[in-house]
Amino acid sequence: MPKILDQIQGPNDIKKIKPKELEQLAVEIRKFLIEKVSKTGGHLASNLGTVELTIALHLVLDFPDDKLVWDVGHQAYTHKILTGRKKGFDTLRQYQGMSGFPKRKESECDAFDVGHSSTSISAALGLARARDIKGNDNKVVAVIGDGALSGGMAYEALNNAARLDSNMVIVLNDNNMSITENVGGMANYLGKIRTGSKYRNLKDGVENVIRSVPCVGNRVADKVKRSKDSLKRLFIPGMLFEDMGLTYIGPIDGHNIEQMRRAFLSAFRANEAVIVHVVTKKGKGYSFAEKKPSVYHGVEPFYVRTGENKTKEKAITYTQVFGKKLIELAKEQESIAAVCAAMPSGTGLMQYRKLFPERYYDVGIAEEHAVTFAAGMAAGGMHPVVAIYSTFLQRAYDQILHDVCIESLPVTFAIDRAGIVGSDGETHQGVFDLSYLCSMPNMTVMAPKNGTELEEMLSFSVKQDMPIAIRYPRGKINNRLEAFAKPIEYGKSETLYSGEKIALIAVGSMVETACDVREKLKSHGIHATVVNMRFVKPMDTERLEELTKSHSVFVTMEENVEQGGFGQKVADYLQTIKRNDIALVNCSIRDQFIQHGNVEILKKTLGLDADSITERILLNL
Structure with a gap:
């Protein structure tokens, strides 16, 4: 018997499907998503929860003329299917394959590139204003999750949307979760609407x-x-939106296609911004994801029948080491408090939360608030540790600079997923933090070579009376460099191997690569020095000056963009001491955004793997 899903070959094909077949279409889409994501990995629970919602939207919108903006975008898989990209799921999130997020360059049916939270209303409002100025009459819709309403940018956009004198529809997808359970006043508020x-x-x-x-x-x-x-x-507390000047419809069953279709058609008839509140179940249709939606938010390849990860190896990760060490330190130091932005699991704070609930703060998807909140705690005598992914911390640039660094407050930034992170692509690669953090006066920036050094850096940082950022990569820890464990000394590097002529000067995750390069150079009769910088700021200039006496080539290695990065800092130093005779090989990321793909493939493509770096060095001899 032919599948209904097979009738979807391009945009708007859904309108050819009979209404009585739509529920079966939803079933087939869920089965398709589970099958494909189990092979490639990806965002599962969020997509399973929005199948009927997406179907209902596609029934009332005409693509690509109408504009649909997804918040974050990790729930847009069904949208991709309904716009003719079903075949792309075989390469989902793989190098040069289909992105896991909406991409304008991938399809004209994707109205806006997204990846970070709380942005959809602003972008959609901009699209609506552009439409009005140009005299067009297309529909504009933003889909935003209840978790994203903990981000301040969403309220800034709602405030402006209330002044819109033409139509725009904001779909509030309420599943009572972001990645983990929602926190704060808005979560309680929406809960009352659901049950009231x-x-x-x-x-x-x-x-x-x-x-x-x-x-x-x-x-x-x-x-x-x-x-x-x-x-x-x-x-009924739903009047908050109407008091802001927005028309509110709901709550509506987010798995009732016909009910949503009628609500959307009604909303499009208004000459103002309308909020349609739909209630969905994250992970719907797959029992494992329904029971543990946070676990199945973003998954590696798994077995459909059991829900188990296909990767048997249970390696220790940097995230786990951070979480465990922070618990040890918090037992010893009562001034320590932990702050995260809606990601206690992803940042390793779940156990800390259980043990120290009075010193744990999840502020929701509000990185800017997280940083200034931490600054206030530091000013009050605490030592907050702010655990946020690199890509999300950059949203709080001004707060770090203005509220922490100017006063030189004792805040430790635990920056997870620094460097190349892989499959999530441009919006999630953590390759800018060294550049923007090192530009800030009073900020100290550190990067560990392994898990043990991360523990030592964390212990060091919470005893200091100043801002300190520790950036570390995603994934497992290699214990290969455990033999090198020189105590942390402020602003000082660590020499792992002493050699001559060529100095491999590496930051954090690239120290291990530097050791691999050293081994490859040995086959060419070259015995290179390997230096673990530890501190990117302040930089160990004494060590660099010492290296100039016996080395003619400096090779800097970092998982960060070239502009403003560690390599440029070394180049500036060599220029300052007038050592133009030292050749500098800067191994970093050129002026570009990095697409999605396997980390090892991306490193090779970017020239940051051991073979590529070795080849560059030999060309410079």
Whole structure:
């Protein structure tokens, strides 16, 4: 029997499918997603939860003329299927394959490139204004999750959307989760809307009773109806959006296609911004994802029948080492507090949260607030440790500079997923942090070569009265360099191997690569020096000056962009001491964004693998 899904070959094909077949289409899409993501890895639970929502939107929108903006975008897989990209799922998130996020260069049906939270309303509002200026009449829709409403940018956009004098629809996809459970006032507020039937029951009952009164019933009922805003404020908290100047519809069953379709058509008839609140279940249709949606938010390849990860190896990760060490330190030092932005699991803080609930703060998807909140705690005598991914911390650039560094407050930044992270692509690669952090006065920047050094750096940082950033990569730890364990000394590097002529000067994750390069150079009769810098700022200039006495080639190695990076700092230093006779080979990332793909493939493509670096060195001799 032919699959209904096979009828979807391009944009708008869904309109040819009979209404009675739409529920079966949803079933087939879920089966397809589970099968494909189990092989490639990707975002699963969020996509399973938005199948019917996406179908309903595609029934009322015409692509590519109408514009649909997804917040973050990791829930847009069904949208990709319905716009004719089903075959692309065989290469999902693989090098030169289909992106796991909406990409304009991938399809004209993707209205905006996304990857970070709380951006969709702003982008959609911009698209609506552009439409109005150009005199077009296409529809504009933003889909934003309830978790993304913990981000301040969403409220800035809502504030401006209330002034829109033409139509725009904001779909609030409410699944009571971001990556982990939601926190804060908005989460509680939406929870009341989901469960609150008091207003609707009271309104209907009162109106029916009054209208039954002879002669005066209809007149009194009309007055009561005109006072509905007061009733709403008393019995249903959904008036927040209407008080902001936005029309609110909902909550609606996010798995009832026909109900959503009617609601969207109604919303499009308004000459203003309308919020349609739909309630969905994250992970719907796959029992393992329904029970543990945070575990199945982003997954590696897995076995469909058991839900188990196909990777048997249970290696220790940098994230786990950080979490474990912070617990040890918090037991010894009562001034330590942990702050994260809606990712306690991803940053390794789940166990810390259980043990020190009074010193643990999840502020939601609000990195800017997280940093200034931490600055306030530091000013009050605490030593907060802010654990945020590199790609998300860059959203709080001004807060780090203005609220932490100017006052030189004792805040430790634990920067996970620094460097090349792989499959999530341009929006998630953590390759800018060295550049922007090193530009800030009073900031100290460190990078460990392995897990043991991460522990030592964390211990060191929480004892200092200044801002310190520790950046470390995603993934497992290699214990190969455990023999090198010189104590941490402020601003000082560590020499792993002493040689001559060529100095391999590496930062963090690239120290291991430097050791591989050293071995490859030995086959060419070259015995290189390997230096683990440890501190990118302040840089160990004494060690660099010492190296100039016996080396003619400096090779700097970092997983960071070239502009403003460690290699440029070394080049500036050589220029300052007028050592133009020292050749510098800067192994970093050129002026570009890095696409998605396997980390090892990306490193080779970028020239940051041991073979490529060795070849560059030999060419410079």
